[in-house]
Amino acid sequence: MSTPLKIESRLEGKDAAVLSLAGELDVANVAQAREAALKLLAGGVKRLVVDLSNLEYIDSSGLGMLIGLHKRQKESGGTLAIAGARERVMRVLKITGLEQILILYDDAGAALKEVP
């Protein structure tokens, strides 16, 4: 029984990318999402936007991935933005306090415009 997760990515300009995660992100598939993100960073992406606008569920494994990417980007001089988190995902971000740590935007377009 695999957890449904659709992963898509697109490059934006020379150093930005949007990684879109749709469905459910949990312990069963977080490795795939992490691998997709790290592949983008290894390819030279400095500004990474993770689009969660179609993500319906996230658990602590998914949160761990986001925090890991956030730290990695911070240490390397890049940036990570989280875009479009819906109500349920936002609730998890809030109750864990990560809302205060991660950089959140309403949508990927806004994140791409504003993230340095």
Added chain:
Amino acid sequence: MDRSAGQVELKIPRRAEFVRLARMTACAMAAQLDFTYDVMKDVELAVGEACTNAVEHVKKADCDEILVRFTIDGERLAVEVVDRGEGFDRAAAEQEEEERIGGLGLLVIEQVMDEVDIQCDPQTGTCVRMIKYRARS
């Protein structure tokens, strides 16, 4: 509907791909008590986190199963997530950061459920017991 009592036990392999089955069962059991959608999803989240802890933190090789016991008792849903591992080291889990954050999972459980009790024993394993009351939802 008679909400007086009812129990469902689910045994799943201690593998990540089966956590979702426990989550789905949690939703179904929460629906029996007419929890609101948000509360139902909170219960799903808590059960998922408890099972994820069992998958991620138990190192005992012969612990290959997780028991999830749902009990509807009057106006509440009680859930027990039991593994036969060596016991869950909460302090160690809370120190883990970045890619694996066991402490976050426990924080989530405590935030969304009304009562949480975690019993760890090196001989018998770990039991995460949590309760959600209908009246408080």
